[in-house]
Amino acid sequence: MQMTDCAACPLQKRRMFLPFTPEEIAFMRAFKTGEAVVRPGETLLAQGERSERLYTVLEGFATRSIQLEDGRRQVVNFVFPGDFLGLQAGIMGEMRHSVQATTPMRVCIFQRSRLWDLFRDKPDRAYDLTWLAAVEEHFLGETIATLGQRDATERVAWALARIWQRLSALGEITPDGVALPFRQHELADALGLSKVHTSRTVSQLRALGLLVWRRGRLNMPDPARLFALAGLPMEREEQRPLI
Amino acid sequence: MQMTDCAACPLQKRRMFLPFTPEEIAFMRAFKTGEAVVRPGETLLAQGERSERLYTVLEGFATRSIQLEDGRRQVVNFVFPGDFLGLQAGIMGEMRHSVQATTPMRVCIFQRSRLWDLFRDKPDRAYDLTWLAAVEEHFLGETIATLGQRDATERVAWALARIWQRLSALGEITPDGVALPFRQHELADALGLSKVHTSRTVSQLRALGLLVWRRGRLNMPDPARLFALAGLPMEREEQRPLI
DNA sequence: CGACCTGTTGAACCAACTCAATTTAGGTGG
DNA sequence: CCACCTAAATTGAGTTGGTTCAACAGGTCG
Numbered sequence: 001m002q003m004t005d006c007a008a009c010p011l012q013k014r015r016m017f018l019p020f021t022p023e024e025i026a027f028m029r030a031f032k033t034g035e036a037v038v039r040p041g042e043t044l045l046a047q048g049e050r051s052e053r054l055y056t057v058l059e060g061f062a063t064r065s066i067q068l069e070d071g072r073r074q075v076v077n078f079v080f081p082g083d084f085l086g087l088q089a090g091i092m093g094e095m096r097h098s099v100q101a102t103t104p105m106r107v108c109i110f111q112r113s114r115l116w117d118l119f120r121d122k123p124d125r126a127y128d129l130t131w132l133a134a135v136e137e138h139f140l141g142e143t144i145a146t147l148g149q150r151d152a153t154e155r156v157a158w159a160l161a162r163i164w165q166r167l168s169a170l171g172e173i174t175p176d177g178v179a180l181p182f183r184q185h186e187l188a189d190a191l192g193l194s195k196v197h198t199s200r201t202v203s204q205l206r207a208l209g210l211l212v213w214r215r216g217r218l219n220m221p222d223p224a225r226l227f228a229l230a231g232l233p234m235e236r237e238e239q240r241p242l243i
Numbered sequence: 244m245q246m247t248d249c250a251a252c253p254l255q256k257r258r259m260f261l262p263f264t265p266e267e268i269a270f271m272r273a274f275k276t277g278e279a280v281v282r283p284g285e286t287l288l289a290q291g292e293r294s295e296r297l298y299t300v301l302e303g304f305a306t307r308s309i310q311l312e313d314g315r316r317q318v319v320n321f322v323f324p325g326d327f328l329g330l331q332a333g334i335m336g337e338m339r340h341s342v343q344a345t346t347p348m349r350v351c352i353f354q355r356s357r358l359w360d361l362f363r364d365k366p367d368r369a370y371d372l373t374w375l376a377a378v379e380e381h382f383l384g385e386t387i388a389t390l391g392q393r394d395a396t397e398r399v400a401w402a403l404a405r406i407w408q409r410l411s412a413l414g415e416i417t418p419d420g421v422a423l424p425f426r427q428h429e430l431a432d433a434l435g436l437s438k439v440h441t442s443r444t445v446s447q448l449r450a451l452g453l454l455v456w457r458r459g460r461l462n463m464p465d466p467a468r469l470f471a472l473a474g475l476p477m478e479r480e481e482q483r484p485l486i
Numbered sequence: 487c488g489a490c491c492t493g494t495t496g497a498a499c500c501a502a503c504t505c506a507a508t509t510t511a512g513g514t515g516g
Numbered sequence: 517c518c519a520c521c522t523a524a525a526t527t528g529a530g531t532t533g534g535t536t537c538a539a540c541a542g543g544t545c546g
Contacts, residue, residue: 064384066384066385066387066388068388068392068393068474069474072392073392074387074388074391074392076384076387076388087373087377087380088377088380088381090377091370091373091374091377092374092377092378092381096381096384096385097384116370119366119367119369119370119373120366123362123363123366123369124362126362126366126369126370126373127334127359127362127369129373130330130334130362130369130372130373130376131334131335133373133376133377133380134330134331134333134334134335134376135335136380137330137331137376137379137380137383138331138335138339140380140383140384140386140387141307141309141319141339141340141383142309142339143383143387144309144317144319144383144386144387144390145309145311145317145319147387147390147391147435148317148390148432148433148434148435149311149315149316149317149435150311151501151502152501152502183523183524183525184524184525185523185524185525189391190391191391192390192391192392193502193503194502194503194504195524195525196502196503196504196505196525196526196527197501197502197503199524199525199526199527200502200526200527201502202525203525203526203527215511215512231311231312394533394534395533395534426491426492426493427492427493428491428492428493436534436535437534437535437536438492438493439493439494439495439534439535439536439537440533440534440535441493442492442493442494442495443494443495443534444534445493446493446494446495458543
């Protein structure tokens with residue numbers, strides 16, 4: 001398999017990411033040790049595993065999820081192009097959640113053993129990594145607030161608004177909306193709702209004219225109203241570093 | 244006010260923290276710019292604020308919470324001695340949650356502007372900081388799984404087990420249990436339950452002989468059963484770095 | 487002592503769940 | 517192109533876990 005050169009990283013074309021400096025390109029080239037293709041349904045990182053690899057998503061979508069002892073599953077969040085995976089195993093030794101592809105994916109591979117070099121030699125890259133971790137922490141906190149305080153309608157609105165936001169930041173938006181890579185089943189698992197109730201809630205939002213979601217395409221006739229219901233501001237997210 | 248010298252840091256006595264190397268002591272001494280006392284109920288960091296300060300908790304307990312637009316409040320997690328506060332504002336610019344003291348606290352103060360120096364000059368300290376962020380991320384994920392999947396009984400068991408675990412790692416445990424610095428009200432806000440139902444659930448656990456909780460003291464007659472109900476392993480947590 | 491805060495208990499209600507049946511949409515092979 | 521199969525989504529009906537409202541008990545403190 002041929003490996004994409006970091007100088008030509010396809011993610012760099014998306015304006016949601018900060019551009020690499022020439023120095024960063026040189027470093028990332030050395031840091032990157034490979035590339036992989038993942039098929040839908042495959043597990044990229046498994047809960048409990050001590051992975052030696054870290055990944056950056058080049059293309060495709062996934063879920064991060066936690067499996068409880070008795071089989072119940074919670075989707076912790078959704079994974080998009082540009083996301084960095086495996087920091088937990090990289091730093092803590094063991095993954096506490098799994099990452100499963102929902103669409104075909106392409107990922108960059110890094111070696112866990114080189115993570116320390118990054119901290120030692122490239123403080124700016126280390127800072128960026130911590131930046132990503134801090135942003136992640138913020139999202140997880142928001143998720144906790146959503147699961148703890150909001151009702152089904154608000155939860156669904158929130159999740160779809162967040163996904164919409166991220167997809168449009170990636171430039172995946174067209175006049176008839178975005179391609180939604182997740183199923184209601186995954187949405188339900190992410191929101192702590194049953195599939196049935198998720199379906200009912202979605203149709204309710206549809207009936208209110210707040211969304212059109214058919215055959216994997218999502219559109220929002222009136223984003224402002226949906227975002228308001230979701231308790232989210234409509235601002236564009238700031239650019240984020242890429243690792 | 245007199246300032247504790249890092250060489251005599253009271254947290255170092257607790258065996259849950261990795262001991263400082265002499266070099267680390269030297270660095271922390273320079274990094275630390277002050278100390279503060281906080282009274283119960285005071286807000287140490289406020290949601291939306293661009294704090295110039297970072298803190299490490301020396302003593303006392305707090306909650307991190309998110310306030311929704313309409314006033315609903317979600318406790319994201321509980322804060323214990325040794326916790327590092329303000330990374331979000333430090334890195335992302337703005338706090339997305341508040342930190343409120345529930346008991347009197349004593350905290351170390353650092354300057355946000357020096358955070359970058361830490362990455363540039365002390366990669367090992369930067370690594371530790373990221374380690375803390377990764378652990379935090381793991382806990383938040385577990386919280387999401389709890390709120391999304393577990394019922395009231397399991398949630399309460401989980402929260403009390405986690406608090407118990409942390410307090411005993413801090414060495415705060417005596418033959419008649421631990422001093423619990425939080426009220427049922429805060430527990431309810433952390434678990435997404437009403438106060439009333441939290442109370443009922445606690446009494447149910449009491450009736451099962453799984454816990455004794457009166458006047459701010461918590462004891463667990465049979466920790467193994469409670470931990471099993473909480474879906475948690477009983478292992479001791481590994482030592483963590485201190486910043 | 488009164489005021490306040492924390493926690494407990496009862497009763498009525500409702501949001502979300504479960505179980506089960508049905509429809510819709512893709513995908514595959516003849 | 518149709519027949520068939522499977523996965524995803526929808527709908528109905530009955531149940532339940534948790535909520536709300538309200539009253540009350542126990543401790544603590546000025």
